[in-house]
Amino acid sequence: MISSAPAPNPAPAASNGVGVAAGRPDALVVVENLVKHYKGGQAQVVRAVDGVSFTIRRGETFGLVGESGSGKSTVARTILRLHEPTSGRVTFDGVDLGSLGSAELRRQRRLMQIVFQDPFASVNRRKTLTEIIAGPLIFQGERDKRKIQARTSRLFDLVGLPQAYAHRHPHEISGGQCQRVGIARALALEPSFVILDEAVSSLDVSVRSQILNLLKHLQRELGLTYMFVSHDLAIVRYMADDLAVMYAGRIAEVGPREELFHRPQHPYTHALMGAIPVPDPDRERAKAKVLTLDTAGQAVNLAGCRYAPRCPIGRAQDVCATQDPALTVVGDGHVVACHFPQSAENIAAAAAAAAPADHLVA
Amino acid sequence: MTVQATGSAAPRADDSALAAGDSTLRAGASAPSTGASAPSTGASAPSTGASAPVLDVRNLTVSFATRAGIVSPVRDISFEVAPGQRVGLVGESGSGKSLTALALMRLIHPPGRVTGQVFLGGRDVLRLEERDLAKVRGGQVAMVYQDPMSALNPVQTIGDQIVEAIRIHADLSAREARDRAAALLSDVGLQDPLRRMKSYPHEFSGGMRQRVMIAMAMSANPVLLIADEPTTALDVTTQALVLETLSRLVAERGAAVILITHDLGVAAGFCDDIQVMYAGRIVERAAASRLFRNPIHPYAEALLRSICDLDADIGTDLPVIPGQPPLPSALPSGCAFHPRCLYAIEVCRTVAPTQLAVGGGAAMAECHRAAERIAGTAVPSADPGIAVAGSDEAPSVPPVPSDVPSDVPSAAR
Numbered sequence: 001m002i003s004s005a006p007a008p009n010p011a012p013a014a015s016n017g018v019g020v021a022a023g024r025p026d027a028l029v030v031v032e033n034l035v036k037h038y039k040g041g042q043a044q045v046v047r048a049v050d051g052v053s054f055t056i057r058r059g060e061t062f063g064l065v066g067e068s069g070s071g072k073s074t075v076a077r078t079i080l081r082l083h084e085p086t087s088g089r090v091t092f093d094g095v096d097l098g099s100l101g102s103a104e105l106r107r108q109r110r111l112m113q114i115v116f117q118d119p120f121a122s123v124n125r126r127k128t129l130t131e132i133i134a135g136p137l138i139f140q141g142e143r144d145k146r147k148i149q150a151r152t153s154r155l156f157d158l159v160g161l162p163q164a165y166a167h168r169h170p171h172e173i174s175g176g177q178c179q180r181v182g183i184a185r186a187l188a189l190e191p192s193f194v195i196l197d198e199a200v201s202s203l204d205v206s207v208r209s210q211i212l213n214l215l216k217h218l219q220r221e222l223g224l225t226y227m228f229v230s231h232d233l234a235i236v237r238y239m240a241d242d243l244a245v246m247y248a249g250r251i252a253e254v255g256p257r258e259e260l261f262h263r264p265q266h267p268y269t270h271a272l273m274g275a276i277p278v279p280d281p282d283r284e285r286a287k288a289k290v291l292t293l294d295t296a297g298q299a300v301n302l303a304g305c306r307y308a309p310r311c312p313i314g315r316a317q318d319v320c321a322t323q324d325p326a327l328t329v330v331g332d333g334h335v336v337a338c339h340f341p342q343s344a345e346n347i348a349a350a351a352a353a354a355a356p357a358d359h360l361v362a
Numbered sequence: 363m364t365v366q367a368t369g370s371a372a373p374r375a376d377d378s379a380l381a382a383g384d385s386t387l388r389a390g391a392s393a394p395s396t397g398a399s400a401p402s403t404g405a406s407a408p409s410t411g412a413s414a415p416v417l418d419v420r421n422l423t424v425s426f427a428t429r430a431g432i433v434s435p436v437r438d439i440s441f442e443v444a445p446g447q448r449v450g451l452v453g454e455s456g457s458g459k460s461l462t463a464l465a466l467m468r469l470i471h472p473p474g475r476v477t478g479q480v481f482l483g484g485r486d487v488l489r490l491e492e493r494d495l496a497k498v499r500g501g502q503v504a505m506v507y508q509d510p511m512s513a514l515n516p517v518q519t520i521g522d523q524i525v526e527a528i529r530i531h532a533d534l535s536a537r538e539a540r541d542r543a544a545a546l547l548s549d550v551g552l553q554d555p556l557r558r559m560k561s562y563p564h565e566f567s568g569g570m571r572q573r574v575m576i577a578m579a580m581s582a583n584p585v586l587l588i589a590d591e592p593t594t595a596l597d598v599t600t601q602a603l604v605l606e607t608l609s610r611l612v613a614e615r616g617a618a619v620i621l622i623t624h625d626l627g628v629a630a631g632f633c634d635d636i637q638v639m640y641a642g643r644i645v646e647r648a649a650a651s652r653l654f655r656n657p658i659h660p661y662a663e664a665l666l667r668s669i670c671d672l673d674a675d676i677g678t679d680l681p682v683i684p685g686q687p688p689l690p691s692a693l694p695s696g697c698a699f700h701p702r703c704l705y706a707i708e709v710c711r712t713v714a715p716t717q718l719a720v721g722g723g724a725a726m727a728e729c730h731r732a733a734e735r736i737a738g739t740a741v742p743s744a745d746p747g748i749a750v751a752g753s754d755e756a757p758s759v760p761p762v763p764s765d766v767p768s769d770v771p772s773a774a775r
Contacts, residue, residue: 067597068568174686204454204687205624209668209680216679231597238674261672275598277627279669281650284631292599 029056034088048074050249061226063240070246113186117198119178130166136188155184176207195227248306255334265341312351415442422478433690437642448619450633458642501531504579508591510571514563521559531582546577569600590622638662641698646727658727660705704742
């Protein structure tokens with residue numbers, strides 16, 4: 001069902017088992033060997049996304065986790081063609097988005113929307129909430145004022161915004177409410193697919209849970225398919241049916257939620273899970289916290305596995321330094337890009353053994 | 363005017379204060395509260411036992427005059443910090459936790475107004491001469507903030523900045539200071555410190571910059587470190603590494619820490635004791651292990667329950683706190699939490715609660731129903747106060763829990 005194809009960069013390899021996923025009847029979004037490079041300074045190339053493949057199933061939530069700079073937001077925006085991909089293919093409901101002209105793409109975008117991280121930065125502060133939410137309708141050519149009015153009013157209800165807020169401006173509402181506005185705007189055109197790009201990351205704990213609940217209700221009520229992008233593994237676990245862990249432009253591990261959380265195999269997935277602070281002092285202090293090496297600022301290893309310089313296992317292995325790890329199927333729909341997929345115990349032991357004094361703590 | 367609880371100022375629990383927490387709870391798992399190795403820098407620190415507090419805050423209030431009248435985002439709070447103790451100040455945005463930190467260091471400027479007393483080594487910081495204040499800031503008390511990029515000078519090398527910080531507080535030659543800086547950077551886990559000192563802040567990652575800030579903060583051997591969301595801008599794996607470094611350094615040097623965070627998980631791993639802030643008041647103070655297991659204040663409980671952690675039940679809605687925190691300019695009457703409180707009863711709407719000691723030490727909860735909560739007999743009220751505030755603005759479609767009632771702008775975002 002899901003697969004990840006880190007083709008040796010930059011050549012795309014079309015045959016990496018992705019076809020199997022693409023052929024599934026419940027596939028809504030199929031991403032194949034997606035690559036997005038940016039020109040950096042001094043003739044450098046920033047490989048923000050470097051050969052990513054996965055399939056998002058209809059009606060489900062696909063989680064994309066990774067740290068800042070891992071490329072997860074670039075994947076999100078490249079899927080919508082907000083950024084043009086360098087290479088690779090994105091198919092939405094059987095339509096190859098790369099083959100569409102701008103008018104066709106605009107029509108297609110009705111069905112694919114995005115909610116951004118910073119609710120205030122992503123709305124026009126001079127407009128009223130009604131104007132903001134009606135924006136996509138007008139942009140897509142709706143001119144009937146009564147229809148627009150009825151639709152926005154319905155959207156206010158849908159996301160739990162009081163109708164009394166209709167003529168308020170963004171600065172007159174809270175962050176949680178403003179994110180409801182962002183969600184209402186994304187739903188205005190009745191999309192089937194919504195990308196939630198760190199949509200709750202800037203919200204306070206109590207408000208965050210309110211918005212997560214809202215998103216789940218909306219998904220059930222409207223039959224939405226989500227791609228949920230976040231750095232917070234705990235929240236992705238709550239939201240996602242399938243999830244992918246990204247590191248440095250590649251997918252490190254991908255699989256169904258239960259499988260990935262019960263049997264994580266990639267050392268980086270272990271590190272991410274171990275690093276989540278647990279709101280329980282005894283458990284927080286008992287667990288092995290840091291299972292990654294601290295090599296902040298080092299260049300990414302492009303020749304072999306990108307995680308190798310920080311990996312308690314891969315750091316000592318020649319193969320990790322020199323060879324891009326191939327995809328390994330380790331369970332039903334569970335795929336890992338690692339030369340040495342590991343259990344939690346092995347990682348903890350390796351991390352403890354590899355610890356060079358100050359630079360690693362297990 | 364909002365200061366209502368003046369009469370109920372914290373009962374000062376003498377010296378033993380927080381360090382003991384309540385009952386037996388400091389399970390020795392971590393966080394050496396090394397009272398014995400109390401730092402020697404504070405010239406005029408009282409020479410009592412090891413447990414004389416390094417910081418003693420009394421009736422601290424921060425107010426601002428606004429068009430709507432005087433608002434007080436921090437309202438008459440009192441607490442102590444023992445040598446080597448790690449106190450967490452947790453709460454949501456707008457609860458007053460960061461303003462508290464700024465007020466402690468007298469970093470709130472007019473028209474902001476700070477009243478109360480902040481005793482540091484026996485002297486009231488709020489009444490120090492400017493010259494003495496300069497010695498306190500960055501000397502006896504150091505600060506680490508959320509955004510290292512805005513705290514570092516972008517056009518000066520890392521080395522120059524640390525050397526400058528060192529020489530402000532210690533009479534060292536440039537070379538001695540340079541050696542000291544290199545040692546500090548190595549201490550916080552930067553490899554090849556001499557080379558790193560020639561770098562500029564933009565050449566460092568967020569985690570490395572925060573390490574530099576920690577090195578700078580520790581450079582004068584402070585007795586107290588105030589860390590305001592020190593890892594909030596960092597990725598989880600980096601956060602874990604930086605917290606580990608911070609933890610090791612303060613333990614080695616016996617420095618006390620006030621850790622300000624909205625992340626209860628971070629507080630759980632780092633702090634001995636936790637103070638939960640809501641609407642400018644400390645509403646509960648407890649040993650970390652007790653707070654997380656058995657919160658007394660309904661807000662503390664609700665906050666803990668609303669966290670989406672790795673144990674969250676995927677099949678059901680996450681527990682939420684209805685409504686959202688009030689603004690200081692529009693505080694509800696009585697207990698500020700009552701409109702969102704599942705346990706609110708009539709008295710909560712009209713009378714500000716007083717503090718009730720919980721167990722030993724300085725542990726307390728400020729709640730009318732604290733005694734019932736401790737006894738386990740408090741029943742959620744059938745008529746939660748939720749409907750009281752701004753019910754006219756409640757959403758018309760109920761199935762979705764809403765953060766609605768507050769009708770106030772979210773100013774500072």
